Amino acid sequence: MTSRTHAHEPLPVGTCVVIYLVLLALTAVTVGAAYLDLSFFNTPIALTIASTKALLVMLFFMELRHSPRLTWVFIGTGIFWFVVLVSATMSDVISRGWLGVPGK
């Protein structure tokens, strides 16, 4: 019997360092991009870079690549919950002024 604890090869040190360097580069890009006036696009770009960094940390440092799909489902529910929380709340906050209050 092979133990699950060494069913997959440990993340090689070289890969760790490469991911780390990519994360540093992305940090430099996000700081640089923040000083450019991209009007509407500043926030989406910052969040895209942050999400990319988060994905790299999760896939490699947190070894999500080798995690059972059940773990992916659990994490997916957490992210789905957050998306529901924000979209439901913001649909109210944004649309609140659209219609007048009857009787006011």
Next chain:
Amino acid sequence: MREQTTAYVAHQFDDAEQQQVASTLGMWVFLVTEIMFFGGLFLAYIVYRHEYFEAFRAASHELDVSLGSFNTVVLLTSSLTMALAVHGAQVSRRGMVVVCLILTMILGTTFLGVKAYEYWHKWHEHLVPGPGFVFHGPDPHNAQLFFSLYFAMTGLHALHMVIGIALLAILTLRAGQGMFNRLYYTPVEVSGLYWHFVDLVWIFLFPLLYLLGRH
């Protein structure tokens, strides 16, 4: 091999594989509740930033981007050393585990030190919400909201780091005693998950708080 492996398996599990999968899944379930925990604060930030964008933009300018960037690099480096500690355990190199865990703790403490300096600086500049709050930009009343969220979010994040450093201290002692090897390293792995999660939160906090409307 079988004998060595089963020595680490608690009686409720069939084998080491089932035990390891259960432990990491359990840690991820905890981290999902952490997403919900921080999620409420992120939602508050999104709502109030939408409502009072100019106040948030002006207040964000009071934060020091170079200190924030420095701390981002420190935390990313600590994630690297944490990943290397897990690697060390997976290849049964005790010295590598201990050294990497100590480096991770030093980097975590450095982060907290910079954070403490930033807090002290904000206190000194009367930017802590409350009766002493003084803000010369537009809409000082709502700028207080930004600083309330800044202290709540970074404070909760810093608390997680303090807990993380305490966990790593215990882990370092156990690693020094040779408790972990390629057959059993689950505590190192799940503590690593926790540490990386704290890094993930900062990855989003940094652009949202420090880089907002910097252009």
